[in-house]
Amino acid sequence: MRRLAALCHPILFLAASPAVNAGRPLSTEDASHLADKACQVEAWIDRSSEQAQGWFVPACNFGLGIEWQLGFSRASSATEAGSRFPETYLQAKTAWTLPVKSWAVGTVIGVTRHRARDDEFGNNPYILIPLSHVVDAAGTTVHANLGWSRGGPADVNRTLWGLAVEHPLPSGLTLLAETFGDDRGNPFFRAGGRYAAIRNRLDLDLSYVLRSGGDRAERFISIGFHWQADPFLP
Secondary structure (H helix, E strand, O other): OOOOHHHHHHHHOOOOOOOOOOOOOOOOOOOOOOOOOOOEEEEEEEEEOEEEEEEEEEEEOOOOEEEEEEEEEEEEEOOEEEEEOOOEEEEEEEEEEEEOOOOOOOOOOOOEEEEEEEOEEEEEEEEEEEEEEEEOOOEEEEEEEEEEEOOOOOOOEEEEEEEEEEOOOOOOOOEEEEEEOOOOOOOOOEEEEEEEEEEOEEEEEEEEEEOHHHHHHHHEEEEEEEOOOOOOOO
């Protein structure tokens, strides 16, 4: 993502409970998953003054309440000719509604394949525990993440975290804000919105992301969409 993946990649890979339904453009995971036999597609471009990175991410729930997601990226840089494929990831996600009203919890397990050099890739596993809570009757929802990953040039352990809030408006626009990161760097901040172009089918989103104390490559605009189909798999 941003590729935030290059900056903080496991988080970016960073939407079941009927009360919780987040997703793009948040990097913080929500505690929900696709309905059984349903599929979705998310795609977006993160563009800074120095590079652009696009993502294409299909996902399906083939049954047993598990959403499988596979992401592919392509990046181009203002300082390098051509384009490259720096990252892919695969993850499985499930979620449960808690006995406490309007709360849900989930589990995300995945691995990212991140290009360390032109001829070398590293496989970086990660685990996230998302927690979501619907705050009011308007549907304002808070999402919190805590997790672990291992990877990077030094192959170190990292504690992942994220905190996001979304507030839907009657117009179909949802306002979003979040902060996320890990214990080895400054946090990222995002603000933006998501618009339901076709209710329960197609969402469009636009957001701005920056990193506290970061350089120009860590300040970017993200634009994307989320399309979801009704259950149709056999």
